[in-house]
Amino acid sequence: MVDETYHDRESSLQERVNMLNRRGYRGFSVKSCNRKWDGVEVKVVNSSGKVFTAIGETVDEAYGNVIEEIDLLLDS
Numbered sequence: 001m002v003d004e005t006y007h008d009r010e011s012s013l014q015e016r017v018n019m020l021n022r023r024g025y026r027g028f029s030v031k032s033c034n035r036k037w038d039g040v041e042v043k044v045v046n047s048s049g050k051v052f053t054a055i056g057e058t059v060d061e062a063y064g065n066v067i068e069e070i071d072l073l074l075d076s
Contacts, residue, residue, distance in 0.1 A: 017063040020044070026070055028052070033059060042066050 019025050028044040036055065042062040043053045052069045056062030 013064050013067070014060070016067050017060055020063055020067060025067060026074055028066075028070055033062070044070070 016025055027046045031043040031045045033042045039055050039057045040059050040062040041053060041055050043051055044066050045051045052066050054062050054065035054069060056065050
């Protein structure tokens with residue numbers, strides 16, 4: 001059961017990563033995605049100019065981290 005829940009969460013996150021990459025996520029779109037010495041840095045921006053930056057070891061991890069920041073802001 002735990003493995004199934006983890007898999008569902010990962011699938012949902014991957015869907016949101018794909019959505020952000022293709023057309024944006026919850027009003028935010030990718031401004032830049034750059035390789036850094038310690039991984040990947042992604043910046044997203046919304047129409048109001050709010051910018052989030054996140055770092056990850058991979059592009060997908062950086063996207064996932066910025067999605068979590070967006071969700072925390074908008075769901076609180």
